[in-house]
Amino acid sequence: MTMPARARKPxxxxxxxxxxxxxxxxxxxxxxxDEIETTLQNTDAMRxxxxxxxxxxxxxxxxTVLTVFYEASTRTxxxxxxxxxxxxxxxxxxxxxxxxxxxxxxxxxxxxxLQAMNADIIVMRHPHSGAPYFLARHLKSCVINAGDGxxxxxxxxxxxxxxxxxxxGKLQGLKVxxxxxxxxxxxxxxxxxxxxxxxxxVTLCAPPTLLPPDFMSTSRQHHDHPFANVRxxxxxxxxxxxxxxxxxxxxxxxxxxxxxxxxxxxxxxxxCINPRRMALAHPDAxxxxxxxxxxxxxxxxxxxxxxxxxxxxxVTNGVAVRMALLYSVVTPVPSERRPS
Amino acid sequence: xxxxxxxIKGGRVIDPAGGHxxxxxxxxxxxxxxxxxxxxxxxxxxxxxxxxGLVVAPGFIDxxxxxxxxxxxxxxxxxTGTRAAAKGGFTTLCAMPNTKPPADNPATIDYVLRKARExxxxxxxxxxxxxxxxxxxxxxxxxxxxxxxxxAFSDDGHPVGDDNLMRQALAYASAFDLPIxxxxxxxxxxxxxxxxxxxxxxxxxxxxxxxxxxxxxxxRDISLAALTGGRIHLAHIxxxxxxxxxxxxxxxxxxxxxxxxxxxxxxxxxxxxxxLDDNGPFEPLTTASYNTYAKVNPPLRTRKDVDAVVxxxxxxxxxxxxxxxxxxxxxxxxxxxxxxxxxxxxxxxxLGSVLSPVHGKAVGLPRVIEAxxxxxxxxxxxxxxxxxxxxxxxxxxxxxxxxxWTVDTSKFVSKGKNTxxxxxxxxGRVTATIFGGAVVYEAKA
Numbered sequence: 001m002t003m004p005a006r007a008r009k010p011x012x013x014x015x016x017x018x019x020x021x022x023x024x025x026x027x028x029x030x031x032x033x034d035e036i037e038t039t040l041q042n043t044d045a046m047r048x049x050x051x052x053x054x055x056x057x058x059x060x061x062x063x064t065v066l067t068v069f070y071e072a073s074t075r076t077x078x079x080x081x082x083x084x085x086x087x088x089x090x091x092x093x094x095x096x097x098x099x100x101x102x103x104x105x106x107x108x109x110x111x112x113x114l115q116a117m118n119a120d121i122i123v124m125r126h127p128h129s130g131a132p133y134f135l136a137r138h139l140k141s142c143v144i145n146a147g148d149g150x151x152x153x154x155x156x157x158x159x160x161x162x163x164x165x166x167x168x169g170k171l172q173g174l175k176v177x178x179x180x181x182x183x184x185x186x187x188x189x190x191x192x193x194x195x196x197x198x199x200x201x202v203t204l205c206a207p208p209t210l211l212p213p214d215f216m217s218t219s220r221q222h223h224d225h226p227f228a229n230v231r232x233x234x235x236x237x238x239x240x241x242x243x244x245x246x247x248x249x250x251x252x253x254x255x256x257x258x259x260x261x262x263x264x265x266x267x268x269x270x271x272c273i274n275p276r277r278m279a280l281a282h283p284d285a286x287x288x289x290x291x292x293x294x295x296x297x298x299x300x301x302x303x304x305x306x307x308x309x310x311x312x313x314x315v316t317n318g319v320a321v322r323m324a325l326l327y328s329v330v331t332p333v334p335s336e337r338r339p340s
Numbered sequence: 341x342x343x344x345x346x347x348i349k350g351g352r353v354i355d356p357a358g359g360h361x362x363x364x365x366x367x368x369x370x371x372x373x374x375x376x377x378x379x380x381x382x383x384x385x386x387x388x389x390x391x392x393g394l395v396v397a398p399g400f401i402d403x404x405x406x407x408x409x410x411x412x413x414x415x416x417x418x419x420t421g422t423r424a425a426a427k428g429g430f431t432t433l434c435a436m437p438n439t440k441p442p443a444d445n446p447a448t449i450d451y452v453l454r455k456a457r458e459x460x461x462x463x464x465x466x467x468x469x470x471x472x473x474x475x476x477x478x479x480x481x482x483x484x485x486x487x488x489x490x491x492a493f494s495d496d497g498h499p500v501g502d503d504n505l506m507r508q509a510l511a512y513a514s515a516f517d518l519p520i521x522x523x524x525x526x527x528x529x530x531x532x533x534x535x536x537x538x539x540x541x542x543x544x545x546x547x548x549x550x551x552x553x554x555x556x557x558x559x560r561d562i563s564l565a566a567l568t569g570g571r572i573h574l575a576h577i578x579x580x581x582x583x584x585x586x587x588x589x590x591x592x593x594x595x596x597x598x599x600x601x602x603x604x605x606x607x608x609x610x611x612x613x614x615x616l617d618d619n620g621p622f623e624p625l626t627t628a629s630y631n632t633y634a635k636v637n638p639p640l641r642t643r644k645d646v647d648a649v650v651x652x653x654x655x656x657x658x659x660x661x662x663x664x665x666x667x668x669x670x671x672x673x674x675x676x677x678x679x680x681x682x683x684x685x686x687x688x689x690x691l692g693s694v695l696s697p698v699h700g701k702a703v704g705l706p707r708v709i710e711a712x713x714x715x716x717x718x719x720x721x722x723x724x725x726x727x728x729x730x731x732x733x734x735x736x737x738x739x740x741x742x743x744x745w746t747v748d749t750s751k752f753v754s755k756g757k758n759t760x761x762x763x764x765x766x767x768g769r770v771t772a773t774i775f776g777g778a779v780v781y782e783a784k785a
Contacts, residue, residue: 029543030624108674128676129545130630137627149678151545186545212542213550226622 017042017324019331024136024143027152028193029226036161036198042324043162043317049086050320060089063330066119068110069146070096070126075291075315076146076156080123083322089121107131108138115139120330124148129186142329150184156290157190159321161198163314164245167286172199175282177239179205179271180249180298183212183260187290188249196226203231205239206271209260236271243281247288248273248299264297274300278308286310343777345369347382351391351738355398356710357717357727366396368734371777376728391738394771397709398726399431399462399735400690401716403599404496404521404575404662406683407433407464410451411440416667416755418452419459421687424665424754426781428687429770431735432463432716432725436496437474444469444480446488453489461780462773463735465491465720470509470520474498479509486516491720494521496575497637499557501527506561510570519571519597519719522561524582525638529553534677536609536639539621544612544630546677549639551579558582562589562596573719574598576664578638580648587657597719599662600649602693603684603760607640611760612677618643632673632680634760636666647702653711654703660719661711663690667756685749685756692766695741699767705741734777743769 018038028036049057065084069077077093084091094114096102105113107126111134114122121142124132129149136143147153165171176195182188182204195202208216215232222228233239240246255261273287287299287309295301304311346368353364353376365380366373382388402425408416416424418435425433435452437443443452449466456464468485472478474495482493493513500506500522513520530553535541537548558574562585565572577583577598589596610618612635614628634640652658666683673680686693694712697703717726724733744767749757773781 024627027625030626106671106675107679108671126676128678131676133625133627133630134676149545149676150547189543189545213537213548214539214542224622 017045017327019333020328021333023329024132025154025325025329026132026136026143026145028154028157028190028197031194031197033197036158036194039158039321039324039328040162040165042328043320046320046323047317049323050316055086056088057086058088059327060084060087060330063089063120064118065089065091065121065123065326066094066114067091067123067146068094068114068125070124071147073125073146075318076125079315079318080146080322082319083326086319087323087326089326107134111135111139115141121326144325144329147186149186151186152190153186154190155318155322155325156187157194158325159314159318160191160247160288160290161194162321163288163310163317164286166317167310168244171195174200174245175203175243176200176245176247177203177205177243178247178249179236179239179273181210181251181255182206182215182249183210184252185249191247192227192230196230201229201231203233203239203243205233205236207261207267208234210255236277237280240277240281243285245286245288246273246278246281250290250292251294251298253294268297272296272298272300273303275302275306278303288314290314343371345374345383345386346389346774346777346779347380347386348389348391348396348736348738351394351396353396353728354706354709355728356706357398357714358729360728361706366728366736368736368774368777372734373728373730373732375730389738389772394738394740395705397737397739398713398728399737399773399775400429400712401432401720401726402430402663402665402687403434403492403660403716403719405433405435405665405687406438406667407435407452408667409439409455410448414669414755415672417459418455418464420753420755421665421667422456422460422462422464424687424752425462426773426775427753427770428690429737429739429773430462430687431737431773431775432465434465434467434491436494437467437469438497442469442474443467443485443490444472444474446484449485449488449490462775463725465489467492467494467521469493470495470500471505476501476505479505479512482513483516486518490518492519492521492573494523494575496521496523499523499525499527503560503564507564507568510564510572511568514568514570517571517721519573521573521575522557523575524554524557524561524577526553526556529556533639534635535612536641538609538642540609540612544625551581551641551645554579554638555581555585558585562586562594565596566594569595571595571597576601576604576638576662577658578604578641578645578649580645583648583652583657587652587655590657597659599660600653600658601662601664602686602690603636603640604638604649605646605653605661606693606696607634607760608643608646609640611640616760616764630677631760632675632677633684633758633762635677635680635682636684637682650697650702654707659711660715661690661694661708662716663687665754665756667754668758669755670757673758683758684760685752685754685758687754688752689747689759689761689766691739691770692745692768693761695768696766698741734774736774737770738772739768739770741768743767745769
């Protein structure tokens, strides 16, 4: 592998990781293709660290990482915590329950308090779209979005892309089908940005009620539209035909009550990723799911735990991706590479 | 009231109610318009205001203001709201009843009127609730509210959702010949939305409000007005579809009037991205995105809708311009979009905003002034305001339609600094406002 021209001398403790010219990771819409590729390369370096006998490097020694989760989470929070600890950062977990938020403190005041504790990086998950942008606007700390409302989940998208690239060697031209609750899925949205930038051929598949209304209309035909070439397909059999990657999204079980679906049973019959549907995909197709799964609804247990499933590998790769990003945002790069 | 006579000399006097648009002098004596003529010699002791190069018009009438008092004095008071109005050229405000307690009883109407007498600098006309506590369950005591001084009824912010209750309200209010101003929004279609439905909402991951949320209820209200003979006034219409629905209703002779706000005449959903232009809908988000100051209900729509609303204003389908001045305090907006309050502080930027389509040649200046003066006076059935006819109340605004200025909310008189226009350049500025024959605002030279 040739090193990118702008690469500096490799960091002694974290393999060949290269810093990114950015302070925050809010979504992938502002990532250049170069930044995406650098991040995926850095993730390789971090995976090497995770494969060592002693999984600890001093790269972020003396840095404080706060994980602030306003929504329940197991894998993402633990993943960030582990990522920070392997890099020797001081990781402090803050959850909204049992905190000042329960006493009615506003996000703004909570954020100022956390900043006053000299957090270098704040990793936040929040039920409201845009909350990490709000933090980034008002605080000096680096902000990493660990999922905001129905908007974005960039670290999940990067780990998904990393997993795909590991298996296929490239993302360009890869046929990726995302099936499920596109309307409310932050995972789907961030993957859409990342995958389209990387040149993958993306198909979104869902009943029309779970697709953004403007994705069903002609608005995407605008020549500048970033998703002009994204295919929207309401028939899952047609969508998965020849696909290299089939990604099922978690269905929020309240969608039936809110009138988006007649029943979970009908959804399962029409959209569940099962062996019969996987047989229509490319012979080497991967099955992915961001978790947590509703087995039997959006994904058949046989597929979820079958030979093509990389769902557990996604979790492992998630730690490496988050190590790469924690490293990237706090490591200074030459000033000319900082965005103005 | 014995006050110093005022002679306004040499301005372009635009009085749509009197069909007047020419260079003239205006003489004010004893709180009323004494004369409008080509040249008037000032009486002894008169104060002379040189209005050459300026426009002289009746003081603006706002049919839709949130003064917040009583109950939300941290956001606005009658004292600050009426001073903001004076600065914006408004001399009559119709105060919305969503106060705490709401104006569903004569005592609250009395309180607002007393506050206006004691603390106000312009006229305040209270609006009463349609339903008790604006809860949409039972009619408020509209007869008593009318006797106390309510000039219209509205549950603004809470649409009257129950079709039959709206029917009864329109029928009942027709006994007093007062309009019902309805905030058209079908709750089931609104679904907790925070901005316009479409690409911008999709990319921001925000819940969108479809045009139909407004249009379905506008069509219902028009049908019920035709059924009952009541007077329906559609508040702050925002979509091209609603403009067409009102256009057809007016062609059929239904007693419907409607208003558009300065922001729905000028701004699009792009303001939520932190932009006041049409560029960059596909560019990466920045930390200026999720601009809570652009969160308003009904939401800012698309360019197509803005153009249709401006056309509706030009054609007279839209009768009036009303501000929906909705002041909030800092913390109400200093939060993620979903938690932020709806509303924009409008009074001090209204003129600069509504002159933008005038400068853009999309609508004429006299029509815009009519929509701020004669037309709202007609809805209020007042012949003594909104005009410069001899004998009318001496409510006058003098403004420079070409003066450019930069919006600086730290200089707002209103407690509400919540506007997406912070830092924007507007063209058109009030130089003086006269209410009842007295100068209540004068720009520093």
